Amino acid sequence: MTDNPDNLRTALGRVRFLGSARMGTSDAWLIHVTSLALVPLTVGFVWLMLDLLHTDYNGVRAELGRPVPAILLLAFILSGIVHMEFGMRSIIVDYISGHSRTWALAANTCFAALLALACVYATLRIGFT
Amino acid sequence: MASTDAAAGKRRPRPLSPHLGIYKLTMTMAMSIAHRISGAALYVGVLLLAWFLIAASADAATFAVFSEFIGSLIGRLVLFGFSWALFHHLIGGIRHIVWDAGYGLDAPLRDQMAWATLIGGFALTIVVWATGYAVR
Numbered sequence: 001m002t003d004n005p006d007n008l009r010t011a012l013g014r015v016r017f018l019g020s021a022r023m024g025t026s027d028a029w030l031i032h033v034t035s036l037a038l039v040p041l042t043v044g045f046v047w048l049m050l051d052l053l054h055t056d057y058n059g060v061r062a063e064l065g066r067p068v069p070a071i072l073l074l075a076f077i078l079s080g081i082v083h084m085e086f087g088m089r090s091i092i093v094d095y096i097s098g099h100s101r102t103w104a105l106a107a108n109t110c111f112a113a114l115l116a117l118a119c120v121y122a123t124l125r126i127g128f129t
Numbered sequence: 130m131a132s133t134d135a136a137a138g139k140r141r142p143r144p145l146s147p148h149l150g151i152y153k154l155t156m157t158m159a160m161s162i163a164h165r166i167s168g169a170a171l172y173v174g175v176l177l178l179a180w181f182l183i184a185a186s187a188d189a190a191t192f193a194v195f196s197e198f199i200g201s202l203i204g205r206l207v208l209f210g211f212s213w214a215l216f217h218h219l220i221g222g223i224r225h226i227v228w229d230a231g232y233g234l235d236a237p238l239r240d241q242m243a244w245a246t247l248i249g250g251f252a253l254t255i256v257v258w259a260t261g262y263a264v265r
Contacts, residue, residue, distance in 0.1 A: 032229070035222045042219050046212075046257060053261050057192040060185050077178075084175065087168045115179055122182035129186070 027086060034083035041076040048073065064126045077119045085112035156243040163247070164221040167214040174211040212257060217250030 007014070048069055052060050064070055085108060092104045152158070177199075184195035198204045224242050227233050233242050 032226065035226060039219065039223065042215065046215075050257065050261055050264070054264070057185070057189045057196075060192070064182075064185060080175065084168070084172050088172055091165060091169060115175060118179050119175075119182050122179070122186040125186040126182070 027089075031083060031086045034079045034086070037079045038076070038083060041072065041079060044072050045076045061126055064123065067127075070123060070127050074120060074123055077123070078116060081112050081116040081119070085109060088112075156240050156247075160221060160224075160243040160246050164218060164225070167218040167221070167250075170210065170214040171218060174207075174214060177207065177211060209254070209258065213250060213254045216253040216257070217246065220249045220253070221246045 048063070052063055055063065064073065088108045089105060092101060092108060096104050149158075180195055181199075184192045199208060224233075224246050227242070228239075233239060
C-alpha cells in the first residue's frame with residue numbers, strides 16, 4: 001500500500017472510517033440478552049403451540065385472548081424478531097459488501113419491523129375483538 | 130480478492146489467511162454453520178407464525194385456509210423443519226452462551242457440546258412431535 005506512488009493520500013486518510021463503528025458492544029449485548037430471554041420464552045411458545053394443536057378457530061382465539069399466554073407470546077415475538085434482525089445483520093455484513101450491503105441491511109430492518117408490527121397487531125386484535 | 134490480483138499484475142501475491150477450504154472440517158465448525166443456517170431458516174419461518182396469528186385474528190374462513198395448509202403433508206413437513214431449526218438453534222444458542230462465558234472451550238468438551246447440539250436438536254424435535262401426536 002505505502003509503496004504506491006500514485007496514491008497521495010496519507011496513511012491515516014486511507015484507513016479512517018474503515019474500522020469499527022464502535023457499536024459492537026451494544027449489538028453483542030442485545031443479541032445475548034434476547035437469546036437468554038428466548039430460552040424460557042421458546043419453551044413457553046412450544047408449550048402454547050402444543051396446547052393449541054388440536055383446537056379449532058374458537059379455541060385458538062379463546063386461548064390467545066387470555067392475558068398470560070398473549071403477553072408471553074408478545075414477549076416471544078418481540079425478542080425473537082429483534083434477535084433475528086441482529087442475526088441476519090451479522091450474516092449480511094459477513095457475506096455482502098458495498099451498496100448491496102446497505103440495501104440488504106435496510107431491507108432486513110424493514111422486513112423485521114413489518115413482521116413485528118403484523119404479529120403484534122394480530123395478537124392484540126385476537127384479544128380485543 | 131480477484132480485483133486486486135488483476136490490478137497488481139506483476140506484484141508478489143499477498144499472503145492469504147487459512148480459510149474454510151483449507152482447514153479440515155471439525156464438528157464445531159459444522160455446528161457453527163448449522164447454527165447460522167437454522168437461524169436463517171427461522172428468519173423465513175417466522176412468516177408462518179405471522180400467517181397463523183393474522184388468520185386467527187381474522188374470520189373462521191381465513192383461519193380454515195391456514196388450518197388446511199398446516200395439516201397437509203407439505204404443511205407438516207414445513208412445520209417439522211421449522212421446529213427442528215427452532216430446537217437446534219435453541220440448544221446451539223445455549224452452547225454459544227456457555228462458550229461466551231468462558232466455559233467448555235477445552236478439547237474434549239467443546240466437541241461433545243457440538244455433538245450434543247446436533248443430537249439434542251433432533252431429540253427435542255422428535256419428543257415434541259411425539260407429544261403432539263400422542264395428546265389428541
